[in-house]
Amino acid sequence: MKIKLIALSATALLAAGCATTPSDDEYYAKAVSLMKAGFTDRGQAKVDRIDQDRLQKLCSSYESSPIPKDVAAQIEKEQLATIKYPADGKFLGDHKKGERIAQSGRGGQYNDDPKQPSGANCYACHQLTKEEVSYGTIGPSLYHFAKLRGYGPEIQKYAWNKVYNSHAFAACSSMPRFGHRGILTEEQIKDVVALLMDPNSPVNK
Ligand code: HEC
Known part of the structure; x- marks a missing residue:
């Protein structure tokens, strides 16, 4: 860019x-x-997206050289502090809705209606289910995510955190900050986390 x-x-x-x-x-x-x-500004596409925040400026400045460990650790700490938790303390929504959100690439474009919620486009970067014939490989496969990592509260919290602000765990990640940047609502993040964590989700079948 x-x-x-x-x-x-x-x-x-x-x-x-x-x-x-x-x-x-x-x-x-x-x-x-x-x-x-x-x-x-047009539709959901806003010109202020050109303005980089502190994290983006820092990551851009290390585009051609590895980011020093202490700088990365500082960024991750700052990004972790931005994460907001669900008001009712429950991380899991509806995995079926989560799959529709994960598969939708709508949102943020000039021809997207600002009144409509955005999709998350997770499939553009991750494998999530066995049925999916086409998916991106920029991120690791998430197939069997909870089946392999466990269904407990710690992993649920990690899944919430990662979707809310991926940079809290990988300073200059290419994964969007879905919660922090307001791409997805709290309810949508719960649905996507359920897609990863629900034992009945196709991710864990
Ligand atoms: C533009 C690419 C991109 C998109 C879109 C994306 N991710 Fe990621 N994701 C990554 C990359 C790259 C990683 C590897 C670690 C890192 O750099 O953050 C990752 C890592 C993860 C991890 C951590 C995996 C682990 O083993 O700890 C989870 C969970 C995850 N993504 C979930 C999602 C979900 C759910 C969505 C949709 C809401 C999504 N991602 C959308 C690129 C993406």
Whole structure:
């Protein structure tokens, strides 16, 4: 993403006949302002998504070198502190609804109705059930997740935490922060956690 932004701003600056060599930060700022000038909020797609938070800025700065252990540990601690727990203390919702949410790639796009809930698109990165013929492999297979790891409260809490804010366990994870970024509602996260944790879910069959 950063490379694309730099390429975009480089073209713009060349066109303007700029003779000096701006720094990466200047290229970046120019690219962000060009994108903000060229795009408007539409549907569920909001222009402020271009603005990186502290975590994203830090992870972008370690794109080409491994992130130092102490920096990663600090990020994970900060992200863990963002996690909110269900008001009724129950982590598990309805696994059938969870599967529909996990399979839906809708949400966050300009042609998505802001009044409609988002999907989670878990299948784009994970195998979840045996029936699924096509799934992504960016993340590990979650088939038999609870059958292998256990159904107890500790694993339920871990599944909640990971879905709510994946960066609490892997500082620069490519998995979206579904709860922290408000992609899914509390009820939707419960349903997705049930998909992972319910003994009757196709994940554990
Ligand atoms: C864009 C890719 C992507 C999407 C979408 C995604 N994940 Fe992940 N997920 C990952 C990656 C990569 C990991 C490996 C660890 C890490 O980097 O966070 C992971 C790890 C996990 C883990 C921890 C596995 C373990 O063995 O401890 C769970 C649980 C999980 N994801 C659940 C989900 C669920 C449920 C969804 C949908 C709500 C989802 N993921 C969506 C990429 C993704």
